[in-house]
Amino acid sequence: DAKTTQPPSMDCAEGRAANLPCNHSTISGNEYVYWYRQIHSQGPQYIIHGLKNNETNEMASLIITEDRKSSTLILPHATLRDTAVYYCIVRVLDNFNKFYFGSGTKLNVKP
């Protein structure tokens, strides 16, 4: 599975959009981009995933660049409850759904 690079931490004002970047320059054509978050040492929570098209669900939007070498997770209106560590993971679908976590980005949402 491809490696990912994320900033260790980011700040965001409450109510503003949080844009979390992820670099995956060695991604292969059959690898998907997944995002999880972990709130205060709870179990990780799935947010969204995509292959090459932009995706949106009730939690967030995922923007993947045309060359697929990077992506951005967007939380449109961040709240204090969105303070968490966000993990960007790339993987193929046929590896028994194993996920390999990096260090992630600690998002601090401030009032």
Added chain:
Amino acid sequence: NAGVTQTPKFRVLKTGQSMTLLCAQDMNHEYMYWYRQDPGMGLRLIHYSVGEGTTAKGEVPDGYNVSRLKKQNFLLGLESAAPSQTSVYFCASSYRTGRTEAFFGQGTRLTVV
């Protein structure tokens, strides 16, 4: 619908003691996983199972054994606990096809003294 349930939530062991962590899922998932998370780090895969009666090694399998006798349960065993196994342990499960995201339990905080 409880999802993924881990037992116990907290445990303190003395070096050399043994214990078993239980993971139960009620979503009829084929795949199950055990991860550990050390302070300030991401999760690392210990072992996983792709079906009843099958197990496989992940990134950090040494010192652990697993069993999946029933589809809904995945057990993680420590035969002789060491301080280096102090960690938070997470279980997860997922479908084989269709929805491919993994669902995680709330974790077991294990301290080995």
